[in-house]
Structures are given as C-alpha cells and as structure tokens.
Amino acid sequence: MTRLWLLRRGGLKSPSRSIIASLTALAVGIALCCAGCREKTAPKPVDSQPFEAAIVDYLHNNSYGMKIASVQSIDQNGNTATAVCKMQEAEGTYGLNVTWQFALHRIDGQWHVDSYTAK
DSSP states (O other), X not given: OHHHHHHHHTSSOOOOHHHHHHHHHXXXXXXXXXXHHSOOOOOOOOOOHHHHHHHHHHHHHTTOOEEEEEEXXXXXXXXXXXXXXXXXXTTOSSOOXXXXXXXXXXXXXXXXXXXXXXX
16 A cells, blocks of 8 residues: 555656566576476386296297297386287297287286286
8 A cells, every 4th residue: 555655656666667577587587497407307217127037938838939029118016017018929930020018917026927918
C-alpha cells in the first residue's frame, strides 16, 4: 500500500520495461545454466555374462541348436530379469537369425531361464 501511494505521489519511480525485460532474461539465463550444470548419471551397465551363461545352459539342456549372436538388452529387477537376444543357428549353415526374449530368475546367486518367447 505504501509503495502504491509513493508511486502516485511521484516519490518512487517505476522501473522501465527494458530493465524488467533485462532482469527477466538474466534470471531465465541463470536458471538454464544451473539446469545444464547438474551432474547427469548414466545408468549402471548390467554385466551380461551371468545371463548369457544361464541362456547357454538352457539352450544346451534343451537341445535347441541355437547360440547367442548378440545381447540386445537386459532388464533386471531384483531376482528376476528379462534378456532380449539376437539368436542364430549354432552351426550357421542356414543363416537363421531370430530375436528371443528370455525370462530369468536368480536362485542362490545363479541365474536360470524360466522361458523364452520368439519376437
């Protein structure tokens, strides 16, 4: 209320629009700089070796005649995991390349395949 009274009486000058615009631009620039300075942490990579070993055992025990060409992704959630792998025929004579999704679980620190689905 006092400020409004002083403005009307001419005792307090209103800041010009250019000053307000400059201060706003400065505040936005500082906010953007601070947002860019935050440390970005990359997700911790998952060691695929234990999962690959479980898949190789599963393929061997079930006589699938397939091998892992590449691991596309592994999504681990506690004692369960999902692995998506490019598979190929073990001998390589037919040029068969498919994608399988494996459901795994961990028992006593060892990963085991529950099932797979062809994608």
